[in-house]
Amino acid sequence: MALLKEPVQEIKTLQNYIGGEWVDSQSELADVTDPARCKPIARVPISTNDEVNSAIEAARLAFPEWRRTTPLTRSRLLFNLKELMEENFEKISRIQTQEHGKTIDESRGETRRGIENVEVACGIPTLLQGEYSEDVASGIDEWVIPSPLGVFGIISPFNFPWMIPLWSAPYAVATGNCIIIKPSSEVPLTQDFLGQLVEEAGFPPGVWNIVHGGRTVVNGLLDHPDIAGITFVGSTPTGRDVVYRRCGESGKRVLAQCGAKNFMTVMPDCDVDRTVAAMMTSFFGNAGQRCLAAANCVVAGADEAFYDMFVDKVVAAASNIRVGCGLDESTQMGPLRDASKKERVLGYIEQGLKDGARILLDGRSPEVAGGYPDTCFLGATVLEDVVPDSPVGSEEIFGPVMSIMRAGDLEEAIQITNANPFGNGHSIFTSSGANARNFQYNIESGNVGINIGIVAPMAFFPFSGMKDSFFGTLHTQGKEAIRFFTNSKVVIQRWF
Amino acid sequence: MRIHTSSEGVTLAKNLEIESAQFYEEMAKQHPEVADAFRAFASENQKNARHIERTYYSVITDAIESGYCLNLESDDFTFDATIQAFGTHEPAVTQATQIEQCILSFYTTAEAQMGALMADLTRAFGQQAKKRRKRLLTLSELLQPDASSAK
Numbered sequence: 082m083a084l085l086k087e088p089v090q091e092i093k094t095l096q097n098y099i100g101g102e103w104v105d106s107q108s109e110l111a112d113v114t115d116p117a118r119c120k121p122i123a124r125v126p127i128s129t130n131d132e133v134n135s136a137i138e139a140a141r142l143a144f145p146e147w148r149r150t151t152p153l154t155r156s157r158l159l160f161n162l163k164e165l166m167e168e169n170f171e172k173i174s175r176i177q178t179q180e181h182g183k184t185i186d187e188s189r190g191e192t193r194r195g196i197e198n199v200e201v202a203c204g205i206p207t208l209l210q211g212e213y214s215e216d217v218a219s220g221i222d223e224w225v226i227p228s229p230l231g232v233f234g235i236i237s238p239f240n241f242p243w244m245i246p247l248w249s250a251p252y253a254v255a256t257g258n259c260i261i262i263k264p265s266s267e268v269p270l271t272q273d274f275l276g277q278l279v280e281e282a283g284f285p286p287g288v289w290n291i292v293h294g295g296r297t298v299v300n301g302l303l304d305h306p307d308i309a310g311i312t313f314v315g316s317t318p319t320g321r322d323v324v325y326r327r328c329g330e331s332g333k334r335v336l337a338q339c340g341a342k343n344f345m346t347v348m349p350d351c352d353v354d355r356t357v358a359a360m361m362t363s364f365f366g367n368a369g370q371r372c373l374a375a376a377n378c379v380v381a382g383a384d385e386a387f388y389d390m391f392v393d394k395v396v397a398a399a400s401n402i403r404v405g406c407g408l409d410e411s412t413q414m415g416p417l418r419d420a421s422k423k424e425r426v427l428g429y430i431e432q433g434l435k436d437g438a439r440i441l442l443d444g445r446s447p448e449v450a451g452g453y454p455d456t457c458f459l460g461a462t463v464l465e466d467v468v469p470d471s472p473v474g475s476e477e478i479f480g481p482v483m484s485i486m487r488a489g490d491l492e493e494a495i496q497i498t499n500a501n502p503f504g505n506g507h508s509i510f511t512s513s514g515a516n517a518r519n520f521q522y523n524i525e526s527g528n529v530g531i532n533i534g535i536v537a538p539m540a541f542f543p544f545s546g547m548k549d550s551f552f553g554t555l556h557t558q559g560k561e562a563i564r565f566f567t568n569s570k571v572v573i574q575r576w577f
Numbered sequence: 578m579r580i581h582t583s584s585e586g587v588t589l590a591k592n593l594e595i596e597s598a599q600f601y602e603e604m605a606k607q608h609p610e611v612a613d614a615f616r617a618f619a620s621e622n623q624k625n626a627r628h629i630e631r632t633y634y635s636v637i638t639d640a641i642e643s644g645y646c647l648n649l650e651s652d653d654f655t656f657d658a659t660i661q662a663f664g665t666h667e668p669a670v671t672q673a674t675q676i677e678q679c680i681l682s683f684y685t686t687a688e689a690q691m692g693a694l695m696a697d698l699t700r701a702f703g704q705q706a707k708k709r710r711k712r713l714l715t716l717s718e719l720l721q722p723d724a725s726s727a728k
Binding site for chain 1: 578580581582583585588633634635636637638639640641642643644645646692693694
């Protein structure tokens, strides 16, 4: 099958998109590298505080007119954007693969998921309808109007360069707000291309801004009084201790979708072959760099024959995973985003072995198809006898490592899972409705999978999360995002 | 070559449709007795390729098992699309039958392997398999005596 052509052929220095203009940054530049080939493909500015402030000012100035733009007009611009996204679907996907490393199937999936959020936001004329009650008392009417707040900051991580900003951005602008997106400086090209589509779609200047960079940009968004709120997706320490805390202190709205340690409970009555396939996607898809990736496999029950058979199948399937460049259609797992992330994962594997885990499949020195440098590549690793509260068993590794644990029964599996501080995407694989309902009822997880390995909600549902996986009240996507980006203005009316 | 991912499966499906479409177009020129049927097949194959691609792009997400949904040997699904001018239409129809059986085998095998893992794409492959079974019936009718320029 094909090695697809790289969409980025020349090294480009990215610009910020501020007030409808593409602006050269005056700041230092960092390299953006293709992790499969280990070569630079772009340079990204690490923008200054002044540059963030100018974007916020542009958004603030654009807000009054954008607020007065009818929801129907805003919807039509989103339809334009959706059309451009569809026309450029393959290019968008290949850019993601080139800068992130994920496989082309994974990138196309990400492109589709991002577009779905735009599709939902296109329904804003209906979604933004308030509620009206006539004669709450005789001659007195009352209604509630969802109204925009102003300017929002959207801070996004490296693992889904296209999709994650789109969990927020379409809803923010659809509801009449203006935004500043800070993409990850590791994977900025996709958002740069999205900015071009936004411009082509006809959004007025200042409504949708992009400022590249790092900590300075984040701090600028967190500290500026004209920022009404922040959506953040990233690690729990940053989300909880920096973003959520500082927004609370300054009165900004905030939602912080953070880290995870997802448990997959496997019951002996599961469909084994389909469960194994689902596990490959869940544990090793995106090279494990996903807040919905499964990390721990809890095999429930005392049936030793089932356990041995099941683990053998899992290890066999994982050992056959083809590791290589994501633009090769036959690749099943791409590289980690960069060498430092690979080193971090290796550290966890070594720690796990020191803590008594047995290694059933060693992915530390994988065979990489296509002759690419192995700098950022890992293969699938499977550990057995992992203790749930050990570092490997309890902390987010963010790499292609499966830790297998045992539980006496479903109740114990649920207890083990709930003891973990995270609550993002836990799953059960079973053919019993009773088991499934018990799991769904008792598990502490924002997203729950029943025979589903990656519990990614569709755009018209909230992307939920609990415990140390989420800080805030309302989540991204769907109707909760609409509520996050609007105030409820209640009007009570009487005429004399 | 072993294929495992949905991207590979979709590429293979499209190649099968397009290569067989080219066969039908060329054979229609050689055999006017079955030209109408063959041109219709060619046109339908182009639509099939677009339908498969559109379905894939509509359903693909990282939440389905796109990287692990197949275990096929692509060499098992090759066919002879050599264009020859036969004296009568029967050998052309026989060759077409073999092509369709190959394509049917691909779709049924891929559909069974993907099962519930690939949602709409599995269904699309099943729909194509159903079309191929109908087409095989049409081809067998073309081999009947007095069956010329069939629909």
